[in-house]
Amino acid sequence: MQTFSKPLQESVASLLAQRKAQVVGAAALSFAATLLITSRKPKTSKDHHLHSKNQALERVLIPFSQQSLQKPPKALLAQTTLETIRQHKQFFKPVENVQKVGVNNEFLRQLKAIFKIILPTFRTKEALLIILHSIFLVLRTWLSVVVARLDGRIVKNLVAANGRAFALSLVEWFAIAIPATYTNSMIRYLQSKLSIGFRTRLTRYVHDLYLDDKNAFYRIINLDNRIQGADQFITTDIAKFCDTLASLYSNLAKPMLDTVIFNYQLTKSIGAAGMVGLFVNYIITARLLRAVTPSFGKLAAIEAKLEGDFRGAHTRLITNAEEIAFYNGAELEHSILNRTYLRLISHINSIYKIRITYNMFEDFLIKYVWSAFGLGMCAIPVFLPEWAGAVVPLKDGDSPESGRTKGFITNKRLMISLSDAGGRMMYSYKELAELAGYTSRVYNLLSVLHSLHSDEFQSAKDAEGEYTLDKIKGKINEDYNGIKFEHAPIVTPAPGSDRGGELLVKDLNITVKPGEHLLITGPNGVGKTAIARVIAGLWPLFSGSLSKPDIEDIFYIPQRPYLSLGTLRDQVIYPHSHEDMLREGRTDKELFEILEVVHLAYIPDREGGWETKKEWKDVFSGGEKQRMGMARMFYHQPKFAVLDECTSAVSTDVEGLMYSHAKDTGITLITISHRPALFKYHRHLLRLNGEKGTWETETIGTKEQQMSLDKEIQALQSQLKEVETMRTRLQAIDTELSLKV
Numbered sequence: 001m002q003t004f005s006k007p008l009q010e011s012v013a014s015l016l017a018q019r020k021a022q023v024v025g026a027a028a029l030s031f032a033a034t035l036l037i038t039s040r041k042p043k044t045s046k047d048h049h050l051h052s053k054n055q056a057l058e059r060v061l062i063p064f065s066q067q068s069l070q071k072p073p074k075a076l077l078a079q080t081t082l083e084t085i086r087q088h089k090q091f092f093k094p095v096e097n098v099q100k101v102g103v104n105n106e107f108l109r110q111l112k113a114i115f116k117i118i119l120p121t122f123r124t125k126e127a128l129l130i131i132l133h134s135i136f137l138v139l140r141t142w143l144s145v146v147v148a149r150l151d152g153r154i155v156k157n158l159v160a161a162n163g164r165a166f167a168l169s170l171v172e173w174f175a176i177a178i179p180a181t182y183t184n185s186m187i188r189y190l191q192s193k194l195s196i197g198f199r200t201r202l203t204r205y206v207h208d209l210y211l212d213d214k215n216a217f218y219r220i221i222n223l224d225n226r227i228q229g230a231d232q233f234i235t236t237d238i239a240k241f242c243d244t245l246a247s248l249y250s251n252l253a254k255p256m257l258d259t260v261i262f263n264y265q266l267t268k269s270i271g272a273a274g275m276v277g278l279f280v281n282y283i284i285t286a287r288l289l290r291a292v293t294p295s296f297g298k299l300a301a302i303e304a305k306l307e308g309d310f311r312g313a314h315t316r317l318i319t320n321a322e323e324i325a326f327y328n329g330a331e332l333e334h335s336i337l338n339r340t341y342l343r344l345i346s347h348i349n350s351i352y353k354i355r356i357t358y359n360m361f362e363d364f365l366i367k368y369v370w371s372a373f374g375l376g377m378c379a380i381p382v383f384l385p386e387w388a389g390a391v392v393p394l395k396d397g398d399s400p401e402s403g404r405t406k407g408f409i410t411n412k413r414l415m416i417s418l419s420d421a422g423g424r425m426m427y428s429y430k431e432l433a434e435l436a437g438y439t440s441r442v443y444n445l446l447s448v449l450h451s452l453h454s455d456e457f458q459s460a461k462d463a464e465g466e467y468t469l470d471k472i473k474g475k476i477n478e479d480y481n482g483i484k485f486e487h488a489p490i491v492t493p494a495p496g497s498d499r500g501g502e503l504l505v506k507d508l509n510i511t512v513k514p515g516e517h518l519l520i521t522g523p524n525g526v527g528k529t530a531i532a533r534v535i536a537g538l539w540p541l542f543s544g545s546l547s548k549p550d551i552e553d554i555f556y557i558p559q560r561p562y563l564s565l566g567t568l569r570d571q572v573i574y575p576h577s578h579e580d581m582l583r584e585g586r587t588d589k590e591l592f593e594i595l596e597v598v599h600l601a602y603i604p605d606r607e608g609g610w611e612t613k614k615e616w617k618d619v620f621s622g623g624e625k626q627r628m629g630m631a632r633m634f635y636h637q638p639k640f641a642v643l644d645e646c647t648s649a650v651s652t653d654v655e656g657l658m659y660s661h662a663k664d665t666g667i668t669l670i671t672i673s674h675r676p677a678l679f680k681y682h683r684h685l686l687r688l689n690g691e692k693g694t695w696e697t698e699t700i701g702t703k704e705q706q707m708s709l710d711k712e713i714q715a716l717q718s719q720l721k722e723v724e725t726m727r728t729r730l731q732a733i734d735t736e737l738s739l740k741v
């Protein structure tokens with residue numbers, strides 16, 4: 001066995017010390033990064049950690065309906081301000097041609113706009129994550145160079161049969177393994193954190209727009225048809241966009257960095273000629289791949305839409321489970337679900353088929369052509385040393401063979417890493433194309449939400465008719481103590497249609513002053529609820545004017561009862577939260593009194609108290625749901641209430657009591673109903689005729705009220721007659737009994 005010469009011993013010792021310092025430096029950096037990233041999580045003791053872990057698990061396992069709405073998890077980000085939304089509007093212009101999805105200027109413009117949301121400034125956590133991520137990427141590339149050189153030395157020592165040097169280099173190998181593996185897992189961790197960070201920002205922003213004061217979640221379905229299945233966009237597409245974007249950063253940034261560093265390293269041994277060859281190779285490969293790459297962006301966008309359709313079909317089944325089961329509709333729903341799934345799967349299959357040829361070509365170029373080319377390059381210093389330029393000089397003790405072996409191994413490793421980096425850059429193009437697809441969907445959602453927020457609806461160019469959504473001229477005044485329509489047409493919105501909306505009620509002129517209860521009646525589909533929609537601001541007022549009180553002073557009880565997630569108390573106080581209730585000094589005792597009025601006083605006992613959480617829509621009967629709606633009105637005590645057929649399943653006696661109570665407590669009622677029994681609780685009647693939007697008003701209390709009073713008198717008189725007969729019979733029984741005794 002060879003002994004070490006002193007200079008060699010010194011150089012090995014200094015190299016080891018250097019490596020040690022590098023390893024310690026890398027470990028310190030990693031530790032600092034871990035501290036920075038995880039510093040928000042309190043970890044005082046193992047128990048505490050376990051406890052919070054259990055809490056997190058509980059939160060996941062308990063159905064959302066049973067979790068408390070009163071104590072929401074801490075908000076991750078502040079609400080988007082109106083000023084930010086106003087400033088961003090200019091960047092989210094409506095997309096003219098959704099079909100043109102791909103890696104082009106439009107894609108870059110859209111991505112730039114989205115970056116204003118996901119990376120608003122450089123003083124954000126996401127910017128810090130990007131910086132840390134980049135540091136780890138540099139660290140990894142540098143470690144790869146170190147490993148390549150070390151590999152060369154190990155083989156050299158092996159070929160030269162230098163046992164001691166071989167053993168020492170193996171020790172070095174393991175020493176590098178620790179920071180190298182840590183760096184790799186930190187890169188993956190930071191990538192995931194970045195993706196989650198982007199997703200949180202985007203989701204928060206979208207929620208702020210989607211649930212804005214203009215009810216964009218309603219408008220997006222009823223007044224616009226550019227976005228179908230917004231839930232899919234928000235839950236899945238945003239997540240995919242963020243994942244792809246974060247992974248693209250490391251998939252592009254790292255190989256780019258690798259390419260620069262490895263090329264620099266390689267130039268030292270394979271010379272300028274080799275480098276020119278390498279670059280020519282890159283350019284040709286990139287061109288060839290670009291030419292054969294199918295439009296993955298468009299394919300990804302279509303796939304996301306079909307996923308949304310499939311998910312939507314399932315959601316509809318869950319929402320309407322009882323109705324479908326009553327109709328025995330399982331078979332039809334089954335075929336609808338299968339059809340939706342097949343449409344999705346055949347699209348995915350066609351993508352896979354397209355990928356076969358593409359992947360073959362890609363693999364052939366990157367794995368085989370590049371490797372052969374790389375080996376050729378490695379051979380330059382061996383066969384044409386004068387071409388290779390500056391060749392690394394042999395060190396003491398290196399034989400020409402071991403030197404060549406070391407050079408070859410180092411170059412081969414660098415080549416492999418370079419080919420890997422190049423390959424990843426080429427693969428990234430495919431990912432970039434997919435990102436273009438997700439970007440177009442996310443951007444489209446954001447631009448539609450922005451336009452709905454600014455009252456700009458989708459307009460069909462050159463649409464005929466008076467009532468298109470780009471011609472909304474009605475005036476709304478919100479500080480009137482009453483409800484007054486002046487020359488107001490009630491029109492169905494017709495989003496994107498080439499003919500305008502349909503006129504339901506023509507030139508409506510009516511005033512409801514406090515205490516002057518109004519009943520709206522008319523045939524089905526004539527536009528009764530439509531009037532309520534216009535009052536609530538859900539449908540636009542195309543012309544004329546509407547004066548109404550502040551939003552707080554009108555309460556709507558819709559035709560279909562809605563029961564929210566949460567406790568029994570939440571059902572009565574909706575849309576208030578428990579905090580709102582306590583802030584207003586309201587008590588559970590009051591809620592109980594309200595339930596007594598609507599004849600639901602047995603519910604708290606039956607259901608186990610106010611804190612009980614259940615899927616309430618499945619617990620209450622139809623009539624109970626409607627009475628709960630009335631209970632909400634009594635809780636909120638508005639000045640005006642619009643009741644849309646909301647007592648149709650309630651027995652007439654309880655309905656009457658609820659109406660009388662509402663009037664006694666000073667609520668002015670606007671009732672939509674077909675029931676003559678309700679006439680007597682109202683002062684005015686608005687009858688919609690349905691013929692060319694005609695309507696008429698009447699004052700109740702004349703003919704109808706007289707009729708109902710007459711009927712009541714007749715009923716009482718006949719009951720009195722029966723009382724006489726019963727009294728006579730009672731006396732007869734008494735006499736009979738006294739005779740027997």
Ligand SMILES: Nc1ncnc2c1ncn2[C@@H]1O[C@H](COP(=O)(O)OP(=O)(O)OP(=O)(O)O)[C@@H](O)[C@H]1O
Pocket residue numbers: 222492493494504523524525526527528529530531
């Ligand atoms: N989002 C919508 N877009 C377009 N048309 C709609 C929309 N919603 C309802 N309509 C139509 O508007 C018309 C009036 O509907 P509305 O709900 O006001 O009827 P209604 O008089 O309350 O009927 P009912 O007594 O059956 O409840 C109907 O023909 C209905 O089909």
